[in-house]
Amino acid sequence: NAGVTQTPKFRVLKTGQSMTLLCAQDMNHEYMYWYRQDPGMGLRLIHYSVGEGTTAKGEVPDGYNVSRLKKQNFLLGLESAAPSQTSVYFCASSLQRAGDSPLHFGNGTRLTVT
Amino acid sequence: RKEVEQDPGPFNVPEGATVAFNCTYSNSASQSFFWYRQDCRKEPKLLMSVYSSGNEDGRFTAQLNRASQYISLLIRDSKLSDSATYLCVVLSGNTGKLIFGQGTTLQVKP
Numbered sequence: 001n002a003g004v005t006q007t008p009k010f011r012v013l014k015t016g017q018s019m020t021l022l023c024a025q026d027m028n029h030e031y032m033y034w035y036r037q038d039p040g041m042g043l044r045l046i047h048y049s050v051g052e053g054t055t056a057k058g059e060v061p062d063g064y065n066v067s068r069l070k071k072q073n074f075l076l077g078l079e080s081a082a083p084s085q086t087s088v089y090f091c092a093s094s095l096q097r098a099g100d101s102p103l104h105f106g107n108g109t110r111l112t113v114t
Numbered sequence: 115r116k117e118v119e120q121d122p123g124p125f126n127v128p129e130g131a132t133v134a135f136n137c138t139y140s141n142s143a144s145q146s147f148f149w150y151r152q153d154c155r156k157e158p159k160l161l162m163s164v165y166s167s168g169n170e171d172g173r174f175t176a177q178l179n180r181a182s183q184y185i186s187l188l189i190r191d192s193k194l195s196d197s198a199t200y201l202c203v204v205l206s207g208n209t210g211k212l213i214f215g216q217g218t219t220l221q222v223k224p
Contacts, residue, residue, distance in 0.1 A: 042201065098211060
């Protein structure tokens with residue numbers, strides 16, 4: 001029972017490089033989210049999706065793009081990485097909108113930008 | 115001012131102790147409240163929802179005080195396995211999004 005799977009688990013990028021973080025869920029959830037977690041701060045919402053083919057901006061969307069071409073996958077892209085994007089990234093999904101059903105998180109991706 | 119604030123701790127307590135965490139929220143229109151648990155270098159997981167009447171799940175009790183705009187989590191008979199960071203989460207009345215506190219770290223010592 002996989003739940004929410006994120007790849008990769010770790011990555012080091014140089015400033016200006018690009019990458020895509022992959023998130024897959026097998027629970028048939030409509031809602032998917034990307035958060036970042038930084039020391040001394042709560043998780044902050046980057047982008048989210050309320051269903052296949054939809055995306056929306058969260059609290060800190062600048063420098064990131066997302067796509068939800070299939071219901072089970074939610075991709076987070078960094079077009080030109082910056083040191084300020086060094087963080088732990090969590091993908092999450094929920095059956096109903098946030099607050100009406102629990103968030104199920106992936107294991108996280110630790111990204112370092114040098 | 116942050117919309118959700120927690121004392122980051124750490125709270126260091128001996129096994130068997132009772133410990134309580136508070137979390138304050140600034141938006142009186144906030145609708146739903148939760149406690150998530152996050153183990154070191156792991157993902158957050160829902161611990162419990164917080165209801166207006168208060169609720170209990172085994173050794174854990176959650177309370178909501180709307181007048182003073184805070185929620186609390188009480189852990190009785192602490193176990194070593196309770197060592198974790200506890201995240202206060204509030205459904206914002208403005209945005210309809212979940213707002214996470216920075217977390218309170220609990221360390222239970224033998």
